[in-house]
Structures are given as C-alpha cells and as structure tokens.
Amino acid sequence: DQQVKQNSPSLSVQEGRISILNCDYTNSMFDYFLWYKKYPAEGPTFLISISSIKDKNEDGRFTVFLNKSAKHLSLHIVPSQPGDSAVYFCAASGGDMRFGAGTRLTVKP
Amino acid sequence: DTGVSQDPRHKITKRGQNVTFRCDPISEHNRLYWYRQTLGQGPEFLTYFQNEAQLEKSRLLSDRFSAERPKGSFSTLEIQRTEQGDSAMYLCASSLGPGTGPLAGGYTFGSGTRLTVV
Numbered sequence: 001d002q003q004v005k006q007n008s009p010s011l012s013v014q015e016g017r018i019s020i021l022n023c024d025y026t027n028s029m030f031d032y033f034l035w036y037k038k039y040p041a042e043g044p045t046f047l048i049s050i051s052s053i054k055d056k057n058e059d060g061r062f063t064v065f066l067n068k069s070a071k072h073l074s075l076h077i078v079p080s081q082p083g084d085s086a087v088y089f090c091a092a093s094g095g096d097m098r099f100g101a102g103t104r105l106t107v108k109p
Numbered sequence: 110d111t112g113v114s115q116d117p118r119h120k121i122t123k124r125g126q127n128v129t130f131r132c133d134p135i136s137e138h139n140r141l142y143w144y145r146q147t148l149g150q151g152p153e154f155l156t157y158f159q160n161e162a163q164l165e166k167s168r169l170l171s172d173r174f175s176a177e178r179p180k181g182s183f184s185t186l187e188i189q190r191t192e193q194g195d196s197a198m199y200l201c202a203s204s205l206g207p208g209t210g211p212l213a214g215g216y217t218f219g220s221g222t223r224l225t226v227v
Contacts, residue, residue, distance in 0.1 A: 009149070034215045043113070043200055043218030044152065089151050093207065096142070096165055097216065099151030 003027045004092050006100035014108055019077040021103050023090030026071065030092035035064060035075045038087045038102070047088075048075070080107045113219035115201050121225045122191055129187045130222045134203030141184050142216060143176055144200040145169070152200055158184060191226045198223050 005024045013019045025033075031052045036044035050057040050064045050073070057064050063076045077084055085107050090100040114133040122128050134141045140159050144152035155174070156166045160181040170176075173191075178184040188195055202216035 004151070006151075036215065036218075041220065043202070043220050045218070046215030049215060091151075091215075095207075096154045096157060096167075098154065099144075101149060101151045 002101075003030075004090055004098045004100040006090055006103050008103050009101070010104045010106070012106045012108060013080050015082055016079045019075075019080045019084065019105055019107065021075040021077075021088050021090070021105065023073050023075075023100055024071055025073075025092050027092070027094060027098075028068075028071070030094040030098075032093040033064070033066060033073050034091045034093065034097070035062075036089040036091060036099075038089060044089055044099075077105075080105075082107045082109050113201055113203055113217050115199075115219035115222050117222055118220065119223045119225075121227060124193060124226055125190055127187065127189045128191060128224065129185055130199055130201075130224075132184045132186070132201030132203075132219060134183070134201070135205075135217055136182070138203035138205050138217070139181070140204045140206065141178055142202045142204075143184070143186050144202065146198040146200055146221070147196075155186075188224075191224075193226045196224055196226045 003026050034049040035047040037047045038044040048059050048062045050066050066073045087102045087104050089102045091097050116131045142157040143155040146152045154167050156176050158178040173189045176186045198221040200221045202218040204216045
C-alpha cells in the first residue's frame, strides 16, 4: 500500500528559478513529514521537516508547505542551484517512516 | 563518529545462498531501521529496533529474513535462500528517539548494501 506518493518522477528547472516538488499522502495519522535528498551511491540525507500541526516551515532556500485538508505537501527551493540536482524523497512518519518513490530534480546552469 | 556504516557496500550472490549484512549506527542513537530500496522506488520499511528490542516488522519481511541487534549497538540483517527478487539496495538508518520533532533531524542513513542475486 503506497501511503506516500510522489507522482512526478522528474523535474527540470533553470538555475535561479524556483523548484517545486510535490507529495501526496493517504494516512491522516501521520504526524511528521520530512524531505530527504539523495545523491548517487549515498544514502538519503535529511533536508527539512514539518509537524502536522503547522502549515509551513522554512530553512534557508528550502520551504515545506503542508495542506492537511488536501493531504498534500510540497518542497520549494528558491533560488535553485545546480548542486541541488538529486533525487528528493518525501517521507511521512506516524511510527515508522514511509517514503515516496522520489522525484529526480535537475537544475540546469 | 563517522555516521552510519554499512558493510559490505556490494554483494553478489548465487540464488539459494545465504547473505548477512552489517550496520553500525551512530553510537548514541537508540533506534535502528532497515529499509529496502529497488530501482525507481523509495525506501521500503522492513524493521526497526529500539535498543536491542525489535519493535516492528513489515509484512515485506518474509520468514527468510531475520534481523538482530544483540547488544543494542550494531545490527545484522540475514537473508536465507536468496531469490532474484531480493536484489535491491538495503539501507540502514538510525535515530535518537523517533527522529521527528522540532529538534530532530530525521533518520541518518548509511550508504547501503547493494545486493545482486544471480
């Protein structure tokens, strides 16, 4: 059962522009949502999280938005940089952590 | 502390053989998780430990899979009678507590063990 879904397998943006990565979930019991970034040959690394009681969390160029009524969250990266090119996983926690399939972001110089 | 270490990085085995992977978590982390990742998918939860107690196992973890964390430090994941469908990246992660919350940093993942069953 896929409780966390990332429907866009890939996204390409120009350097300096905004990257928006989307994620949907089905389980209303999730209480934390996280974004991880993964480079080839490495494990995922934690990027940013948000509690289910909040609707926005910002950390530098990265902002996560949560819409509980729509069971949707998004990660905004602005401005995007070539070093941001990686696979981004959305994850949701309500005990153990469930991951989406990932979105490959490519930031073109 | 250099983070979460996994050994080996790569393993090629013949179908039907047994394999064992090791994970050394961050020393002060009391929780340890095993995930499996196949191509084009996100990590799938297999099992987790709090200290030496195995608290949850996914239905993905068939009887051929067994995980241990005997002293609450390192963990091993054994797959018996491997099948080609077991080919995947096996990821270990650790956290202090649940890894969530305003001061938490999620899970810290190792680089994984890539298993190829031929």
